[in-house]
Amino acid sequence: MKPAAPPPTGKPRLTTSAMIASIAGEGQKTKPAPFGHALVEVAKTRPDVLGMTADLGKYTDLHIFGQAFPDRYYQMGMAEQLLFGAASGLAAEGFTPFATTYAVFATRRAYDFIHQTIAEEDRNVKIVCALPGLTSGYGPSHQAAEDLALMRAMPNMTVIDPCDAHEIEQVVPAIAAHRGPVYMRLLRGQVPVVLDEYGYTFELGRAKTLRGGDDVLIISSGIMTMRALDAAEELKADRIGAAVLHVPTIKPLDTETILREAGKTGRMVVVAENHTVVGGLGEAVAGLLLRSGVYPAFRQIGLPDEFLAAGALPTLHDRYGISTAAVVSRIKEWLSR
């Protein structure tokens, strides 16, 4: 067999499958499998912690846990209803299962099981899901554009959207210590490390200001906080001061911090999320501001209410307005009006 031809000069051609593995930019500092390693650390002192997966151990980094604790690792097969039902049964008996699959399969296929056997019974199950929002180029079957809307509509459910490896390492012990069901969006593979430079520490239920700025306040979660921080840096060149408020806990929302930051006069509020504009952080913040009588200029950056295309992820992030360049250009446009 002939070896594959080297890529033509310049940037390698982006492919769909390449983007399943990682959302890291070129040359970005990363850590491998932060969720898997963090869970192993937690499990060393917590014999109640179990790992369960629906044939996606490898693609949710749970295989790291499976290698470290083979007798506490349950391979459930491609059976998401069973995955969450059995997790409920194990939680009923005092175990703390971390159940992993892709976000689409948990939130769409197994919704009723999570709703009834986990949330309604307040079972201590941690649902950890890869490919949240638009982090797959595979098209709508794998793009969980609405996962936050679905999960935050569920009573008893805590919903977390971490930004990077630094945060995931802190979220895992925090949700293991928290009593109750949790939905955590997972970044897996080589995961960017960003927030360490901001002296950031994760606290369940707390939003944190990562940088100040007088012209615009970007309220963001998940990978969009990474984009917001990059965008804020770029906006400096246009003498636009952009503050970034990171909101990793989508539910329960840190209403106090959001209201305090959004209530400061003279700043446009832009909520940026890797999620459809329907029912996610944007509408959660909008509802909060309206109910509280806080009326800043308000804009939303998020995925459009449509079935998204398949393709290379950077291209899709540009097309749907959640790349750093798209965030910069839209904020400049909104502020110039």
Place this chain on the structure above:
Amino acid sequence: MTDRAPPPNDNGFVPLDLDQLREMARINRIDVADMFAAAGNGHYGSCYSCTEIMTALYFSVMRVDSRNPERPDRDRFIFSKAHAAPTLYSALIRRGFLPEEWIPEYETKVGVKLMTHQSRRYQPGVDASGGALGHGLSVGAGMAVAAKFDRSDHRVYVLLGDGELHEGSIWEAAAFAPKHKLDNLVAIVDRNRLSVDGRVDEVLPLEPLADRWKSFGWDVAEVDGHDLEALVKVLDVPRIGGSGKPLVVIAHTVKGRGVSFMEDVRSWHFDVISPQQDAALRLELSEPLK
């Protein structure tokens, strides 16, 4: 309500003998009728097909303790066909978990403790809430795995409707349980052959049902689901030294059993009862069933 036996005492509870079980099954049907009379309607057919199953479990087979409902080594029971919850309520009341005074309040107003489907939030002694069919076997399999993990000798019983077997999730759990050699798990199928819209096997075929379970790796027992003696025998699986396989008991039952005008009548899955019908029902239930 004077025709009821006093609740048995958990402190040294002695399993009922066959005559006592038959009387307890009669009481269960009357309790259910009292609840439905309070509500004005109910799932009569679905309840009366599993009366003997519930009686055998709670008054002979299962280790439960009303003074310590969360006792770790209790046998677990998951009532997956939860629309027949009043049969469970009666069993829990007669075993002393719930007060008898709740019976006339069933479904009468928002906030009462006994509603259409059982809920762990309101009723001590309930191991899993219910209402959405297809959930129970997965939850029970999880509990059975936990028992194996903890090396506890308790058993996990899951009562399924036969129509419920249409749910694909049942077969996800059916594949899982033999993998983990869950011989502490017993699934009971209330094979009354009727669902909301008609004959279960016309709605969607289940047969050959026993072969289906066997092919998944389960031990299969078939039993007359109204024969208390046979039920006790088949349900009382060994606590240790089992077969290494989960057991499914296909209990052949009659929907509405014990009330002649309800037996095998589809509309009595759920219906409103008239005062005349209620009187006729009580007359028929004045003696234990033969």
